[in-house]
Every structure is written in C-alpha cells, then in structure tokens.
Amino acid sequence: MKKVAVKLDIDADELASCVSCGLCLPHCPTYRVTQEESASPRGRIALMRQAENSGMVDQTFINFMDACIQCRGCETACPAGVPFGSMMETTREALAQQTPYQPWWRRVAYRVLGWPEILAAGSKMLAILQRFGLLPSRLTLPKIPLVQTPLVSSGDDVWLFTGCVMDAWMRETHRAVQRVVEAVGVGVRFPNRKAACCGALHTHAGLGAAARRLAERTIAAFPGEAPILVDSAGCGAQLKEYGRLLDTPESHEFSKRIFDVHEWLVDHLDALPLSRSRPPRIGIQDPCHLRHVQRSHDPVQAVLARYVEPVILDDDGLCCGAGGAYSMFYPDTSNAVRERKIGSIGRAQVEEVASANPGCVLHLRAGGVTVRHPLEIVDDLIRDEG
Ligand code: SF4
C-alpha cells in the first residue's frame, strides 16, 4: 500500500501526555516478544504523532497499530496517566474509515457476531467439522455443542449478560454462574436476543459505528434498574464504557448498572454456602480487561478465597496473548506471549487455573493449561456439598 492521507483526530492533550519515559515497556507483551521500539506503547504513540503531523500513513504504520493486543497493560504502568486505549481506538477507527485497514471478510465476520441466528448456524457447522477432525489445529476452539439447551430465567433480581461467541460455545459457564448467583438467594434473568453482542471486538477493530449500533441495541434489551452481571471480562469492560461510547444520559445510567459478577458477589459472600472439601490450590490469571481496563481484579481472589487456596501469579498481570481475535490473526506472537504466562503458571505449582475471561480460557487451554472460569470452580465445590 502506498502512503495515504489520513486524519487520525486524536485529542491533542492525550497525544502530548506521553513523556517517553519508557516505564511501560516491560509491561507491553508485544515489545517483550519483539524488542522493537515501534511495537511498544511509547513507539506506537510516537508513530501516531508522526502520522498526525504529516497527515499520512503507510502499511508499516497500520501493521504496528494492528499488532497491538489492546491489553492496556501500558495504561496501568504509566505514571503520566496516558489513555493509550482510547488513543488506539481513535486511531483504528480513523484507519478503518479512511484506509483499506479492515478488509471486507473481517467486516463480515464481525457483523455475524451481532446476529445470533447466523452465529448459531455457523457454530453448528463448526461443531460438525470439529467432530470429523476437519478444523485446522491452530484454531483454539472449545468442543462446540451440537445441540444447545436454553438458559432459563429464575427471577428478576439481577440480569446475567450472555453475549455472542461465549453463549454459542461456552453456555455451560453461564449456567454455572447462574447457579452460584442463585445460591445467594436471588433470581437471575436472561436478556432477549437483542443483547446478542456487546460490540467489544468491533470497537477494538476500529468499527466504531457498528459498535455504537450494538451498544444501543444492548441497552434496549435490559429495561429496568436491576444490576447487570457479566461473566466475561472483555464484555464487562465494553459495557462499562458505553457511557463514553455513546455519551447519552441512558448510556451513562446503563454503565452504572454493570458489574463483573465477582464484583457483585463480593458484597454477598456471607450468603454463599461454604464447602467442606479440601481447598484446591488455584492459580489466578487476571484477564487484562478486568485488571487493566475495569481495574477490578481483586474481587475474583476474594470470592475464590472462600473455597480455594488462591495463588497470585508472579508476572505482574502480563497479558496471556489471547486478545479477542488477536490469537487468530497473530498466532506466532500470541503463542510467544502465552509461553511467558505458562512459565508463570508452572512456577506457581497449582492444580488448576482460574480465569474470568472466555478468550483467555480458550487460549490457555490450547496451550495445555487446565483452566476454568472461577465460578465454574466455585459451583463444583458448592455442588459437592449438595
Ligand atoms: S506511555 Fe506512559 S509509561 Fe509509556 S513512555 Fe509514555 S509516559 Fe512513559
């Protein structure tokens, strides 16, 4: 691709806020793997400044922007409070609008996520191909169910957000979460199909208009004032950012109702039944979108500590390399990043790992790690008592 004219339109104060100290570099998974300055947060910001000043970008610029996992580990490490996530989202949206950054086939794939009927049909086809061993081994898919049993609401005290791919491929996690929340003594309500997708992957891909459409549809699917619990860190982060995305009174009110399910449970711990089983030694993998974006990873440990011996990994919350669709587009980098996480898990000497994000669960499983959602582990321990 030749150089093309682009106006990124990043907030000038945001762009100027980086003082190039480099303290974020050890926290950036793509820099640690490549050791390339342009694959670091500081290098990417320098490239954004150049592009903004010259009004031009080339394919190399697009490649360095696209190869960012958007883990936002750089944000929590940055002493200057640089809002890297919002700068990257603005950059990608400008690229998607003004350059061939997102090819048609990626746009079609993202569009499918908002249509549960098509997603269900596609998932069934994948399940059949999977049973015949016809899927490429590099695709890190769980065993996709051939037949889905519907989720059944038990009341209307709290909502449980179900999402798109997670609901199509990992519905049993929702069922385990429902049982744990019900064990507190409240009824759980599931949304209609209008809440099929939160739009996180669309936002990350720079498809802002599609993300905003999905956000409006999702908000309409959760009437009332009941809290909305989320058992996927990536979806929870996106739903909490609807206020920033749409900037309407409804969207700000909606975002206030969003809780990662562990955040909500931590205020109801005394109502949860105990377990007399031996507490297993469980390593906690903090999903980036819980630790660096929602900044709310402590409740996972607090909930788990009632049932297991929780072990904090020694990698300071470094990304596992999953990154939504990242592991499909950049398998080599993604796997190299995962190797560091697997090393940390090995040093922790745990029986199993807990991760509150379905993408991380699938990516770590594909690397041979025994890992489940934290509340699947809690559900098993509670049910052993029943
Ligand atoms: S993003 Fe923050 S930590 Fe990284 S170089 Fe800039 S000011 Fe320093």
Ligand code: SF4
């Ligand atoms: S978001 Fe993650 S991958 Fe991207 S620059 Fe920041 S630390 Fe690196």
